[in-house]
Amino acid sequence: MQFLFSTIFIFLTLLGFSQQTFSVYFDTAKYDLTSQESKRLQDWINLNSKSKILSMEGFTDEVGSISYNDTLSLKRVGYIYNQVQKKVPVRADFKTNGFGESKLISENKAENRRVTIYYLSEFQIELEEFIINDFKVQKSLDSLSIKALDKLNIHPKLALNEIVQKVPEGTLFNLEDIQFHFDSAVLMLNAKEELNKWFVVLNKNPNLKIIVQGHICCIPKDDILLSSKRAKAVMDYLVSKGVEKERIQYIGYGSTRPKFIIPEKNGYEALMNRRVEIVIQEK
Known part of the structure; x- marks a missing residue:
């Protein structure tokens, strides 16, 4: 399933569409959102009720032990999933990942404490059928x-x-x-x-x-x-x-x-x- 998920993004790139992402940010050691970030998430939900979520990934800063941060990143993903489920559709092979502190992207700790949602916009959902179909049919042709x-x-x-x-x-x-x-x-x-x-x-x-x-x-x-x-x-x-x-x-x-x-x-x-x-x- 993860390979198919990656293939969707490859085909979207070939078709000239950038990967759609949205991130929310957390306070240190927290897995629930501030009122400001909650509003940002709700605004995104309101705009994306016809989009489709492919995956969610959780991250932390480097404060705390590795095992603590691995658990915290998964809690953050779980919290965000509970906020969006039944409000924004998700793929049948929807994936969640918690990376803890293993993928720091900034020296600013606040930017590392996040959950990123990967999704197809309403317009891109039309492509989903063709992307997955073409991938599977090409395997038949290769044989x-x-x-x-x-x-x-x-x-x-x-x-x-x-x-x-x-x-x-x-x-x-x-x-x-x-x-x-x-x-x-x-x-x-x-x-x-x-x-x-x-x-x-x-x-x-x-x-x-x-x-x-x-x-x-x-x-x-x-x-x-x-x-x-x-x-x-x-x-x-x-x-x-x-x-x-x-x-x-x-x-x-x-x-x-x-x-x-x-x-x-x-x-x-x-x-x-x-x-x-x-x-x-x-x-």
């Missing part, structure tokens, strides 16, 4: 030997179902006709027509499982959120047609895996970078 369809000795004029039946797990299909409305995850009409072919294939092959990969073009800064939303839109469309959700996974790569250098030289290169791919996960 496969990926090879593009055009690198295999398969006759290109075969029907899609015949091709799928012939190729090994890990085969990657590039879906050039899957297009979206500008800067959105809304499928265009021709994209749905192309996906209907995949619905037929999935319907005929009940053991078939796939992973949808989303990519974007044109901007060097990775927009993993948009590419994930587009890949999810493909999954959602197939599920809406009747495919079991457990048979489809999705992941977004932003612009981290372009076929052509960004910025692209022409529309064709942009089209090749702005693509959706399907990987055969299991047959």
Whole structure:
């Protein structure tokens, strides 16, 4: 769980979002708050009723023994948790840590006597689903030997179902006709027509499982959120047609895996970078 917690912060950084933190401070040897700090905490609670807490960490200054300070830091975390519980949502894998005096950040003792709350803002919660999903799906992809369809000795004029039946797990299909409305995850009409072919294939092959990969073009800064939303839109469309959700996974790569250098030289290169791919996960 701690590894997944760290991964969330890594992905938030990649997406251009700074880590959200809030700290409250304590008097020497105390684990309850002064009236001034209590007001600061209540103001934070009022502003963050729709945020989500990931973790809390407690700290002390160096006054007292190491064991005393370890216990004191945990008491401080427990006190703050009791103040915020049922007022601000927490993740299912919420973590608390007491570091005592082991992580002093300032020569000013007052700044070391604190509890720090790590959280996702209301806006960032939308990212949580995609961050955790992409992390898990990448582990599935890492277990496969990926090879593009055009690198295999398969006759290109075969029907899609015949091709799928012939190729090994890990085969990657590039879906050039899957297009979206500008800067959105809304499928265009021709994209749905192309996906209907995949619905037929999935319907005929009940053991078939796939992973949808989303990519974007044109901007060097990775927009993993948009590419994930587009890949999810493909999954959602197939599920809406009747495919079991457990048979489809999705992941977004932003612009981290372009076929052509960004910025692209022409529309064709942009089209090749702005693509959706399907990987055969299991047959």
